[in-house]
Amino acid sequence: MRSASGSSLIECLVAMAVFAIGAACNATWTMQSMAAHARASRLNAATTIAASLVAHIRANPEGAVAYDEESADDTGMPRTSSAGSQSDARHHTTDDGCDASCLARRLAQDNVRGFHAELARRVGPAAAGRVACDAARCTITVTWADRPVLAWAFRP
Structure with a gap:
């Protein structure tokens, strides 16, 4: 035989x-x-952005309730059930002469706007965030493509 x-x-x-x-x-x-x-x-990225917002909320305790996006009106000021009170009229002024609580609410509005802008920039256009606050507790939630990414509850 031959070898192959x-x-x-x-x-x-x-x-x-x-x-x-x-x-x-x-x-x-x-x-x-x-x-x-x-x-x-x-x-x-979502955790870093949320941690930054937590620091802003804790640095602005007077405006903590104003971070609640569900209770804000078109001006970013919180809605209240007692319409027409003097404090509501004072907080809804459009001139630049506003008191400390008005400034705290404006700062809260700017912080929430920055939170959403950072989410869109760093996490992507499919990212969505929500801030819900009351006097005792705040919750920051972040979703991406309708899937939960982060839910962070804390005391302001």
Whole structure:
């Protein structure tokens, strides 16, 4: 019998099949790794932005209730159930001569606007944030593509 040198066609096909399976597994692992990295980056950015807003809220205790987006009117001032009171009229003035509580509310409005702008810039246009505050507790929630990313409750 003659000795065969080299490899047969079947051996080459088996080697290519093994290589193809390994390459497909590697591609799957790489895609899962990239998706996990993107989720971690979004969570990191959302946490950093929320921590900044928490610091702003704690630095502005007079305006803590004004951070509540659900209770704000078009001017960013909190809605109250007792319409027409003197304090409501004073807080809804449009001139620049406003008292300390008016300034605290304006600062709160600017901070919430900055919170939303940072979310859009750093997390992406699919990001949405919500701030809900009352006198005892605030909650910051961040979603991305309608999926929860962060929910942070704290005392102002």
